[in-house]
Amino acid sequence: xxxxxxxxxxxxxxxxxxxxxxxxxxxxxxxxxxxxxxxxxxxxxxxxxxxxxxxxxxxxxxxxxxxxxxxxxxxxxxxxxxxxxxxxxxxxxxxxxxxxxxxxxxxxxxxxxxxxxxxxxxxxxxxxxxxxxxxxxxxxxxxxxxxxxxxxxxxxxxxxxxxxxxxxxxxxxxxxxxxxxxxxxxxxxxxxxxxxxxxxxxxxxxxxxxxxxxxxxxxxxxxxxxxxxxxxxxxxxxxxxxxxxxxxxxxxxxxxxxxxxxxxxxxxxxxxxxxxxxxxxxxxxxxxxxxxxxxxxxxxxxxxxxxxxxxxxxxxxxxxxxxxxxxxxxxxxxxxxxxxxxxxxxxxxxxxxxxxxxxxxxxxxxxxxxxxxxxxxxxxxxxxxxxxxxxxxxxxxxxxxxxxxxxxxxxx
Ligand SMILES: [Zn+2]
Numbered sequence: 001x002x003x004x005x006x007x008x009x010x011x012x013x014x015x016x017x018x019x020x021x022x023x024x025x026x027x028x029x030x031x032x033x034x035x036x037x038x039x040x041x042x043x044x045x046x047x048x049x050x051x052x053x054x055x056x057x058x059x060x061x062x063x064x065x066x067x068x069x070x071x072x073x074x075x076x077x078x079x080x081x082x083x084x085x086x087x088x089x090x091x092x093x094x095x096x097x098x099x100x101x102x103x104x105x106x107x108x109x110x111x112x113x114x115x116x117x118x119x120x121x122x123x124x125x126x127x128x129x130x131x132x133x134x135x136x137x138x139x140x141x142x143x144x145x146x147x148x149x150x151x152x153x154x155x156x157x158x159x160x161x162x163x164x165x166x167x168x169x170x171x172x173x174x175x176x177x178x179x180x181x182x183x184x185x186x187x188x189x190x191x192x193x194x195x196x197x198x199x200x201x202x203x204x205x206x207x208x209x210x211x212x213x214x215x216x217x218x219x220x221x222x223x224x225x226x227x228x229x230x231x232x233x234x235x236x237x238x239x240x241x242x243x244x245x246x247x248x249x250x251x252x253x254x255x256x257x258x259x260x261x262x263x264x265x266x267x268x269x270x271x272x273x274x275x276x277x278x279x280x281x282x283x284x285x286x287x288x289x290x291x292x293x294x295x296x297x298x299x300x301x302x303x304x305x306x307x308x309x310x311x312x313x314x315x316x317x318x319x320x321x322x323x324x325x326x327x328x329x330x331x332x333x334x335x336x337x338x339x340x341x342x343x344x345x346x347x348x349x350x351x352x353x354x355x356x357x358x359x360x361x362x363x364x365x366x367x368x369x370x371x372x373x374x375x376x377x378x379x380x381x382x383x384x385x386x387x388x389x390x391x392x393x394x395x396x397x398x399x400x401x402x403x404x405x406x407x408x409x410x411x412x
Contacts, residue, residue: 010033146241
């Protein structure tokens with residue numbers, strides 16, 4: 001019978017925006033698995049990928065076999081419902097990201113647009129899938145996500161250096177359609193005008209930005225130290241988008257076509273199995289996608305800080321876990337994520353899931369035991385950086401002497 005629970009060996013990317021050496025949680029976690037990467041203190045480690053996406057595919061630690069090949073041979077381990085919906089794959093893509101400068105300002109296309117883009121340019125858009133995502137903070141996490149409330153934007157756009165970006169016949173009340181036009185205008189400005197505007201905004205008193213948006217000059221100044229002051233990302237991010245700071249365990253939900261730019265932190269990201277992205281800022285001009293395409297696709301969700309935050313619910317006895325598990329359930333169907341945080345001497349049980357899951361140990365150490373289903377009685381010592389594949393229909397128990405933080409993305 002095919003093994004259902006086994007440890008994986010995952011890979012880590014080295015994008016220039018990643019944190020360097022030991023500062024990178026992604027790099028450090030990835031390096032804990034023997035043979036996963038060649039350590040170099042001076043390298044940036046940006047994203048550790050887990051699962052079957054071909055760009056950075058996971059392997060089975062014991063045999064070095066690709067997880068994707070194993071699932072092709074033993075499709076039943078993913079569970080019947082997953083197999084019917086998505087085939088013998090991990091239908092989601094979890095990553096640990098560590099970054100100290102802004103990631104590109106981006107959206108991920110919805111299914112219809114992704115199919116179209118993939119058909120016309122399969123090299124650039126490597127799959128026909130949508131990519132809604134959630135991001136769970138592992139450290140303090142600063143980000144821009146979704147658009148500010150329309151009233152905040154319209155107040156802001158009436159201050160002197162910004163008025164010129166509104167058409168002369170602009171009505172008093174702003175709509176999403178005006179916001180789409182304004183986003184297009186700001187993203188299409190000549191480089192010199194972006195730089196002039198940034199400098200003008202930095203030279204006026206903070207109080208001009210109103211009581212709730214005084215943070216704008218500080219953020220602009222920070223961003224121009226990361227990217228040239230001619231980058232259109234800065235204006236769109238600080239003027240139009242919600243600026244948020246999340247603490248460990250808090251999460252944000254980014255639907256398809258929703259604008260976002262992550263600024264700083266360490267996060268666990270989980271997304272539908274896709275790598276499609278449209279970038280328009282915080283990247284070199286050559287890497288920017290078409291502004292028309294970008295602004296046409298935009299959705300206006302979320303439209304305030306509160307709408308972007310993904311709520312969590314404590315799982316109770318009889319559901320998944322016995323009260324030490326939190327469930328992150330985004331509104332899109334591909335996946336959910338369980339978060340298990342245990343103090344010294346604590347345990348937690350997870351009843352069986354109908355589909356596959358991955359177990360990602362973010363902090364601490366302890367053990368994981370199969371307490372029901374195939375492989376009952378198997379037990380592993382688990383520590384920071386360990387990633388396991390868990391097939392459908394397996395009961396698990398986690399325990400620790402000193403403390404343990406585990407995330408478990410799953411599909412059913
Ligand atoms: Zn994204």
